[in-house]
Amino acid sequence: MFVFQVIGKHNSGKTTLIEFLTEELKKRNLRVGYIKHDPKGKGLTDKEGSDTARVKPNTVKTALVSPNTTTLWILERLNLQEVLNFFTDCDLVVVEGFKFEKGFPKVLVGEVEEDLVGKIDRIDITVGSKEDYKKVLEWVLNNLKNEK
């Protein structure tokens, strides 16, 4: 992996050069990554015309490195297991959705959608109202204890 930096004053044209380079490199079927430093933490991630929005389409991965947060875009279709690989340093991961995924314990909130009956592999605990929230918390903490 060849890593190089583009440096220069504010408004010197760094991003314009990088747009040109990444477009040309993408045309050559190279897997291009882009890391943008945002030392002041001003970078908005959805903003049209932002540096990351301009360069991202030419990359397979783009990161905006802000002081206390790094935002990483992976521009490929990932399945749940591939996403979970980024979370191995966590004690627990809450997954919202992916209801057809098999194997993981499931908390059902409200009623099951009629067309899903029989298609969901398991329901471990159900939540009818806010009264049930503490019950779910206890269930999570117990599962964490049993993991250790």
Add this chain to the structure above:
Amino acid sequence: MFVFQVIGKHNSGKTTLIEFLTEELKKRNLRVGYIKHDPKGKGLTDKEGSDTARVKPNTVKTALVSPNTTTLWILERLNLQEVLNFFTDCDLVVVEGFKFEKGFPKVLVGEVEEDLVGKIDRIDITVGSKEDYKKVLEWVLNNLKNEK
């Protein structure tokens, strides 16, 4: 790592439950991850009040999994080397900024800032105008050849 899913109909209160759980789990000093499925690709990543914006502050990592993009937030201060660890599947990585970083080849666009003279470890190639863009592209392609 304990992984569980929260499922239920649209507007059933999944995110409200997850907000409660992740807040309680964070209070217990657990490293919490959150993965939100966005099967229709409608999720905006900066939007206030969005599911990820509500839960993210309670996590160390949050991901929004859209059809062709996964957005991952790492809510910790990372240095360049730690960010580069996410890019190992790329052929090349363009880094914009991090001018005081040592070791990596550097392209300078425009003039060097006066207060930086002597503080930047190396400048491999300089860009004065758009005429120089192809020269930089050739330089990148040559470096890639030499890597192999």
